[in-house]
Amino acid sequence: MVYRHMERVERPAAFLEGGAAMSKQARVCPLCGREYPEPPALSRADNTTDICPACGMMEALASIPRQREGPAERTRRAVYATGNWWARENFDATHN
Numbered sequence: 001m002v003y004r005h006m007e008r009v010e011r012p013a014a015f016l017e018g019g020a021a022m023s024k025q026a027r028v029c030p031l032c033g034r035e036y037p038e039p040p041a042l043s044r045a046d047n048t049t050d051i052c053p054a055c056g057m058m059e060a061l062a063s064i065p066r067q068r069e070g071p072a073e074r075t076r077r078a079v080y081a082t083g084n085w086w087a088r089e090n091f092d093a094t095h096n
C-alpha cells in the first residue's frame with residue numbers, strides 16, 4: 001500500500017521535472033531578442049544560427065530577389081502606399 005502510494009507521487013513529479021527541463025530549452029532569438037517555444041528557424045545569414053520563426057520568415061522574404069519587380073509591381077506598391085482603397089481595388093481588378 002505504501003509502495004503504491006509512493007509510485008503514484010513519483011510519476012507526476014518526474015513529469016513536472018521534464019516540463020521544467022523543456023522550458024529551459026526555450027530559445028532566445030539573437031535577432032529580435034524574443035524567447036520562443038517554437039522549433040527554431042535556421043538563419044540564412046550563416047546557416048548555423050537558430051532564430052525564431054518570425055525572423056526566419058523575415059529573412060526568407062528579404063532574400064527574395066527584387067529584380068523580378070517589374071513596372072506592375074512598382075505601380076502596385078505605389079498604389080498601396082497611397083492607402084486609397086478604390087485605387088487598390090481598381091489596380092487589382094485590372095492586374096489580376
Ligand SMILES: [Zn+2]
Nearest residue numbers: 029032052055
Ligand atoms: Zn526573432
